[in-house]
Amino acid sequence: MAEIMFWEAVQRAHDEEMANDPLVYCMGEDIGVAGGTYKATKGLYDKYGPERVIDTPISENGFTGLGIGSSFLGCRPIIEIMSVNFAWLAMDQLFNTAAKVHYMSGGQLMAPVVVRSPGGTAHQLGAQHSARMEKVFMGIAGLRVVTPSNPRQAYGLLKSAVRCNDPVFINEHEMMYNMKGEVPDAEYFMPLEGSEISRGGKDVTLFGYNISVYWCQQAAEILSRNHNIDAEVIDLYSLSPLDREGIKRSVSKTHRAVIVEEAEPAVGVGAEIMAIINEECFYELDAPPMRVSAENVPIPYNHNLERAAIPDIQNVVDAVLKMFGRS
Amino acid sequence: MDSDLKKKLLREMLFARRFEERCYEAYVERKIGGFLHLYSGEEACAMGVIEAAQAGHDYVITSYRDHVHAIKCGMDPKVVMAELYAKETGCCKGLGGSMHIFGVENRFMGGYALVGGPFPLAAGIAKGIKMKGGDEICICFLGDAANNQGTFHESLNMAKIWNLPVLYVCENNLYGIGTRIDRSTAVVDQYKRVSGYNIPSEQVDGQDVEIVYDAAQKAIEHVRSGKGPYFLELMTYRYRGHSMSDSNAYREKEEERMWSKRDPIITLLDRLIEAGEITKDEYKAVDAKILAEIENEVIRFAEESPEPSMDLLNKYVLTENDSYASGGSS
Numbered sequence: 001m002a003e004i005m006f007w008e009a010v011q012r013a014h015d016e017e018m019a020n021d022p023l024v025y026c027m028g029e030d031i032g033v034a035g036g037t038y039k040a041t042k043g044l045y046d047k048y049g050p051e052r053v054i055d056t057p058i059s060e061n062g063f064t065g066l067g068i069g070s071s072f073l074g075c076r077p078i079i080e081i082m083s084v085n086f087a088w089l090a091m092d093q094l095f096n097t098a099a100k101v102h103y104m105s106g107g108q109l110m111a112p113v114v115v116r117s118p119g120g121t122a123h124q125l126g127a128q129h130s131a132r133m134e135k136v137f138m139g140i141a142g143l144r145v146v147t148p149s150n151p152r153q154a155y156g157l158l159k160s161a162v163r164c165n166d167p168v169f170i171n172e173h174e175m176m177y178n179m180k181g182e183v184p185d186a187e188y189f190m191p192l193e194g195s196e197i198s199r200g201g202k203d204v205t206l207f208g209y210n211i212s213v214y215w216c217q218q219a220a221e222i223l224s225r226n227h228n229i230d231a232e233v234i235d236l237y238s239l240s241p242l243d244r245e246g247i248k249r250s251v252s253k254t255h256r257a258v259i260v261e262e263a264e265p266a267v268g269v270g271a272e273i274m275a276i277i278n279e280e281c282f283y284e285l286d287a288p289p290m291r292v293s294a295e296n297v298p299i300p301y302n303h304n305l306e307r308a309a310i311p312d313i314q315n316v317v318d319a320v321l322k323m324f325g326r327s
Numbered sequence: 328m329d330s331d332l333k334k335k336l337l338r339e340m341l342f343a344r345r346f347e348e349r350c351y352e353a354y355v356e357r358k359i360g361g362f363l364h365l366y367s368g369e370e371a372c373a374m375g376v377i378e379a380a381q382a383g384h385d386y387v388i389t390s391y392r393d394h395v396h397a398i399k400c401g402m403d404p405k406v407v408m409a410e411l412y413a414k415e416t417g418c419c420k421g422l423g424g425s426m427h428i429f430g431v432e433n434r435f436m437g438g439y440a441l442v443g444g445p446f447p448l449a450a451g452i453a454k455g456i457k458m459k460g461g462d463e464i465c466i467c468f469l470g471d472a473a474n475n476q477g478t479f480h481e482s483l484n485m486a487k488i489w490n491l492p493v494l495y496v497c498e499n500n501l502y503g504i505g506t507r508i509d510r511s512t513a514v515v516d517q518y519k520r521v522s523g524y525n526i527p528s529e530q531v532d533g534q535d536v537e538i539v540y541d542a543a544q545k546a547i548e549h550v551r552s553g554k555g556p557y558f559l560e561l562m563t564y565r566y567r568g569h570s571m572s573d574s575n576a577y578r579e580k581e582e583e584r585m586w587s588k589r590d591p592i593i594t595l596l597d598r599l600i601e602a603g604e605i606t607k608d609e610y611k612a613v614d615a616k617i618l619a620e621i622e623n624e625v626i627r628f629a630e631e632s633p634e635p636s637m638d639l640l641n642k643y644v645l646t647e648n649d650s651y652a653s654g655g656s657s
Contacts, residue, residue, distance in 0.1 A: 062481025069451020105429035106419030165646040191654025
């Protein structure tokens with residue numbers, strides 16, 4: 001098992017799937033000749049040519065719709081939208097067409113498109129390049145939403161997303177492309193549904209996804225080392241559908257839940273998981289669930305203000321200590 | 328155009344007219360729900376273009392005013408009507424409705440209710456054709472008002488730079504819902520707007536099916552021969568309001584009268600009568616037969632079909648038993 005970077009894992013999945021099926025192609029802004037803003041398609045233009053590695057005009061709704069149309073004929077486009085902030089422009093085609101066409105055609109058409117897009121707050125990119133949009137996508141029936149937290153997931157989820165017959169939105173993170181992690185040498189398809197136990201524990205469950213899995217893992221280490229609290233970390237890599245059983249199983253074991261999200265709290269991942277806990281295992285709880293979320297603000301440019309707008313490891317530790325009455 | 332083809336198109340346009348007008352009645356009777364957008368007056372557009380194409384081989388996609396295109400692609404009018412009646416025997420099992428007719432077997436790729444939504448989908452279908460190496464083309468029918476959406480410009484640009492086999496047909500009926508084109512659109516002649524993308528385009532009379540057919544043949548030949556996209560503007564008029572919920576209060580009676588004199592069915596009928604190729608009585612007999620077919624077969628089928636099973640509610644949200652979703656594969 002080799003240790004590779006996140007972007008290399010995404011690139012490998014592209015390469016293997018394009019080699020496997022001539023109807024798999026990829027498109028997006030600057031992904032071809034320029035090799036991709038995050039290198040996710042590096043080298044593929046030379047290998048597969050301009051018909052299958054397509055540099056698009058800056059027309060997010062247009063090229064997303066074009067990808068969807070081609071998928072009606074059995075093509076499997078992997079569409080890169082350079083930033084989720086730009087994905088707002090493609091919401092019409094993603095939500096009105098991709099998510100609904102299988103249903104409204106009475107099962108006649110499928111839209112097996114993959115849309116990958118990095119979101120999240122990075123390094124002083126300002127309000128219009130720092131959005132976290134997963135909560136919007138996960139609320140739309142007919143669309144799968146996954147969000148990898150490491151290179152293995154980035155590779156395995158993209159592989160499965162390409163072959164799945166449903167439209168899949170893959171929410172990546174601007175800050176994670178150079179992260180290293182082990183990826184199996186053999187071909188690996190990760191189920192698009194479910195969750196993973198990132199760290200086993202018995203006292204409290206920390207729910208994270210994408211980058212917040214790291215905050216949870218590191219908070220769990222601090223809680224264990226300094227406070228004798230044994231936290232379990234659940235990686236909710238599938239945001240739609242959410243793993244109700246996995247959520248219930250963990251909360252039924254630890255009886256406490258803290259959800260950590262990089263986005264604003266309203267109508268978000270934390271709110272949804274709290275609702276699931278209420279519905280599935282309310283009487284298992286020893287304390288009201290808590291969420292650690294971003295401030296309800298557009299992301300500011302100033303570095304210190306930007307860091308203050310989103311959660312960090314200490315916020316997670318503090319929330320758990322508060323839950324245990326230790327603050 | 329030979330006499331047999333003219334008579335066939337006359338019959339098909341008349342069938343389309345009677346079908347749509349019967350939908351109007353069914354809507355008033357509340358047998359059809361939701362929004363209903365009728366094609367009466369515009370028949371020569373779909374009939375002329377799709378006749379010039381290879382129905383069932385070439386792909387067709389359009390907006391919510393979609394019944395007639397679907398039928399001309401080869402769909403059974405009974406399953407179209409059953410869909411309007413929201414019955415399980417409808418083409419989409421009652422999940423789609425008037426604005427979402429689909430007949431994928433006939434390569435009718437659907438009716439879509441977001442104005443301008445099909446522009447990029449059509450380019451994508453053309454991309455798919457190209458990747459698979461077929462000789463089909465994709466024909467996208469949309470109204471003039473759709474051209475004020477960003478997808479129009481985005482799609483024409485992509486279709487041109489990637490040389491995609493797509494024919495965009497603009498059914499210019501002069502109104503975007505209830506707003507006249509010159510009040511909403513800087514350039515009224517839609518074919519002129521396409522020159523900015525270096526795509527060949529033409530504007531012709533959409534009320535004369537022979538003119539439409541000839542123009543479409545030329546356009547289709549261009550697209551099929553690998554020369555890239557083409558834009559055909561057909562000047563037409565819809566007799567009914569935008570939809571059934573439309574008061575139609577925004578049009579002058581004189582304008583409506585003028586267009587009714589250019590009715591596509593009457594225009595062709597008069598020509599055939601003058602040439603001695605059909606008599607008035609023969610035409611009346613054809614009409615009676617169509618009316619009987621619509622009543623005794625189409626409407627009856629829709630009326631007598633069952634309501635959809637409640638199991639359909641949660642079906643088709645996602646595809647079923649996908650092993651890559653659930654982890655049954657590796």
